[in-house]
Amino acid sequence: MSEIEKPIAVTASEVPARTKPSVYPEPFASRMAGREKRLLGDLFGLTNFGVNLTRLAPNAVSALRHAHTKQDEFIYILQGHPTMHTDEGRTRLAPGMCAGFMAGTDNSHCLINETTEEVVYLEVGDRTPGDEGIYPDDDLKALLVEGKWKFVHKDGTPYT
Numbered sequence: 001m002s003e004i005e006k007p008i009a010v011t012a013s014e015v016p017a018r019t020k021p022s023v024y025p026e027p028f029a030s031r032m033a034g035r036e037k038r039l040l041g042d043l044f045g046l047t048n049f050g051v052n053l054t055r056l057a058p059n060a061v062s063a064l065r066h067a068h069t070k071q072d073e074f075i076y077i078l079q080g081h082p083t084m085h086t087d088e089g090r091t092r093l094a095p096g097m098c099a100g101f102m103a104g105t106d107n108s109h110c111l112i113n114e115t116t117e118e119v120v121y122l123e124v125g126d127r128t129p130g131d132e133g134i135y136p137d138d139d140l141k142a143l144l145v146e147g148k149w150k151f152v153h154k155d156g157t158p159y160t
Helices: none
Strands: 035-039 049-056 073-079 083-086 089-092 098-101 109-112 119-126 132-135 140-145 148-152
Touching: none
Parallel strands: none
Antiparallel strands: 035 049, 049 119, 073 098, 073 119, 083 089, 083 109, 132 140, 140 148
């Protein structure tokens, strides 16, 4: 999409969902079933940070529980009551609540929809070069290389 084709404003819920359900390799990608992301920041060509409108069906998760070395993250709940799972434990969230995760704190986090209702939230994260994602519950490490996530085992061997 060229600069001229970028929209001025859109209705976020009408932006097409990302076609690929996850950037994780298998066996992790299939664990993201029931998650739908609309890449709002990408639509406008934003390069310093990303903004996603994300929906979680009942029993879906936002991501594998993770922390970033250089990326700050922020979430704002629009609809539903997800459970935020962090190193401190589990916290039930409600519409209007928000949470932030500072880079480099090693506080691994994710959202889980443990209800029968859909959850909708905004997620915002920066795109700091050299960021790494740490996944304490899984044999996975993410490396941000030239703006793309590359996934390896914790010992550094690549997923194939």
